[in-house]
Amino acid sequence: MNRKLSATTGDRIETDQSILHFHTETIEVSRLSALTFFEAGEQSFAGQRFFWQNREKTFTLVGLGQAHTITSNAKEQRFDDVEQQWKRLTQNVVNDEHNLQPILFGGFTFDTENKVSGEWTGFPEAFFAVATYQLVMRNDQAYVSIHLITDEENTVDALEALRKERDELIHTAQVKALKTYAKPQIKSSYEPYKEEYLASISKVTSLIRQKEADKVVIARSLALQFEEQVSSPNVLSQVIMEQPESYLFGLEEQGKLFFGASPERLVKVSDMYAYSSCVAGSVKRGETVEEDELLGQGLLNDEKNRSEHQYVVDMILQTFKENCASYEIPHAPKLLKIRDIQHLFTPVEGPMKKEATILQLVKTLHPTPALGGVPRVKAMEVIREYEPMNRGLYAAPIGWLDAQGNGEFAVAIRSALLANDQAFLYAGGGIVADSEPASEYDETLVKLRPMLRALGGHLHE
Ligand SMILES: C=C(O[C@H]1C=CC=C(C(=O)O)[C@@H]1O)C(=O)O
Numbered sequence: 001m002n003r004k005l006s007a008t009t010g011d012r013i014e015t016d017q018s019i020l021h022f023h024t025e026t027i028e029v030s031r032l033s034a035l036t037f038f039e040a041g042e043q044s045f046a047g048q049r050f051f052w053q054n055r056e057k058t059f060t061l062v063g064l065g066q067a068h069t070i071t072s073n074a075k076e077q078r079f080d081d082v083e084q085q086w087k088r089l090t091q092n093v094v095n096d097e098h099n100l101q102p103i104l105f106g107g108f109t110f111d112t113e114n115k116v117s118g119e120w121t122g123f124p125e126a127f128f129a130v131a132t133y134q135l136v137m138r139n140d141q142a143y144v145s146i147h148l149i150t151d152e153e154n155t156v157d158a159l160e161a162l163r164k165e166r167d168e169l170i171h172t173a174q175v176k177a178l179k180t181y182a183k184p185q186i187k188s189s190y191e192p193y194k195e196e197y198l199a200s201i202s203k204v205t206s207l208i209r210q211k212e213a214d215k216v217v218i219a220r221s222l223a224l225q226f227e228e229q230v231s232s233p234n235v236l237s238q239v240i241m242e243q244p245e246s247y248l249f250g251l252e253e254q255g256k257l258f259f260g261a262s263p264e265r266l267v268k269v270s271d272m273y274a275y276s277s278c279v280a281g282s283v284k285r286g287e288t289v290e291e292d293e294l295l296g297q298g299l300l301n302d303e304k305n306r307s308e309h310q311y312v313v314d315m316i317l318q319t320f321k322e323n324c325a326s327y328e329i330p331h332a333p334k335l336l337k338i339r340d341i342q343h344l345f346t347p348v349e350g351p352m353k354k355e356a357t358i359l360q361l362v363k364t365l366h367p368t369p370a371l372g373g374v375p376r377v378k379a380m381e382v383i384r385e386y387e388p389m390n391r392g393l394y395a396a397p398i399g400w401l402d403a404q405g406n407g408e409f410a411v412a413i414r415s416a417l418l419a420n421d422q423a424f425l426y427a428g429g430g431i432v433a434d435s436e437p438a439s440e441y442d443e444t445l446v447k448l449r450p451m452l453r454a455l456g457g458h459l460h461e
Helices: 034-040 075-089 156-175 194-209 232-242 289-300 303-323 358-365 376-386 437-454
Strands: 009-014 019-029 049-053 059-072 103-108 126-138 141-150 186-190 215-226 247-253 256-262 265-270 273-284 334-337 341-351 397-402 407-411 415-419 422-431
Touching: 019 156, 034 049, 034 059, 034 126, 034 156, 034 232, 049 103, 049 126, 049 232, 059 075, 059 103, 059 141, 075 103, 075 126, 075 358, 103 247, 126 156, 141 156, 194 215, 194 376, 194 422, 194 437, 215 303, 215 376, 215 437, 232 247, 232 256, 232 437, 247 397, 256 437, 265 358, 265 397, 273 289, 273 303, 273 358, 273 422, 273 437, 289 334, 289 341, 303 341, 303 358, 358 397, 358 407, 422 437
Parallel strands: none
Antiparallel strands: 009 019, 019 141, 049 059, 049 247, 059 126, 103 126, 103 397, 126 141, 186 215, 215 422, 247 256, 256 415, 265 273, 265 407, 273 341, 334 341, 397 407, 415 422
16 A cells, blocks of 8 residues: 655746746655666656665665756856756755655766767766656655646646556556566677777876876776667666665666666765765675685785875865865775775765755766876876767766755766667776786776676676
8 A cells, every 4th residue: 555645745936937836746655666666667758767776775766757857068067057957946845744855866977078979979968857756765665756847837637647647657566576687688799999998008107107197097888789679677677686785877868778886976965964985996806705805905905006096085085175074084995895896995974064065066076086087187188088988977976966955976887878779888997107908908897797797798708
């Protein structure tokens, strides 16, 4: 049984163009499978869905349909632009009795100056959506909200139709089992920029030796061609099964699905308290407990990896010093062990200053030296010059926020773009003075493995 608890609130929003009414209505539902709810939208909402689950698995969010989208092509101002549009839209929205609010989900692209055309062509520099049907699963409770944002005065019929459709979606998600998906069948694969990638590592290390930069993250992609079109619920179900210890995300837009399983938090804000994590420095997992331990200890004591990590710590710490009243950070990194790889990991947290907001933190933190480099501007120039691809949303902030300013963004690594019967997988690594092309290439193979496995492939080693 679903318990219907809350009433409709209709808030009036004055925008430049028109007056929008923001109707939101939430009911508590019996626990259901978030992925089946996502799949229930296959007929009516394919192309307009999103999926998010935090690392701890205490918060899951699914969106079906788009009640409203916020996009921006304002380059460096895109963070402020999204923030202002969202504030305007939610200025009168209040918490309901479940302490729930409409949620905005989406992402920012990595670099607005990148002009390389390809699979990301036409994608906005920021894309966010408020779902028509929003499922939130928090701890052991589940809620479904309807959002209707319209300039129509009379919404009685529209809301009634939405309620009917909502109940059908919930019913499907509660009584139907998720389809059993066969792994996608790969017809062919190719590495579009392998030679360029290897050459760029040599070039970038020599630039670093000449003191042009201290660290630059260089990435590459792997393209897959499938036998037939692959569906979003299919790949999400594979990722969920295989990467239980990461942030899981999927965002449909422009007929494509950007998805991934990232171990890296960019920032989380909860009641004006901020949390971030420095994740940089990597080694593979061992075949045995002993080998794994040895590799982990080796990573903790490796000067090259420690220096790669320290650049990230210094930069994130600087952001916390500027935006928080105080902060806490351990003296040395720990190991973050995920299925295919282990990383150096340092968490940072602190109470935010009054004027700080989640999107301002995202703006300041992106890109950390785990994805861009040091110094930031020079590193971005080097990436633009030597990386012959467009990262799109890869290595960029993806996540959610509510009207109160709570939310969480992950760094969209270990990710891929699914476009009908093709997929593009991305991976990179931090380059410092003594980096070697062959071992950096091997590291990208390890980082590609999670998405490759989810898409039905494996690596020939
Ligand atoms: C750029 C990626 O990873 C970053 C995050 C963690 C560790 C990294 C490293 O050790 O190089 C990278 O900075 C990627 O996975 O594509």
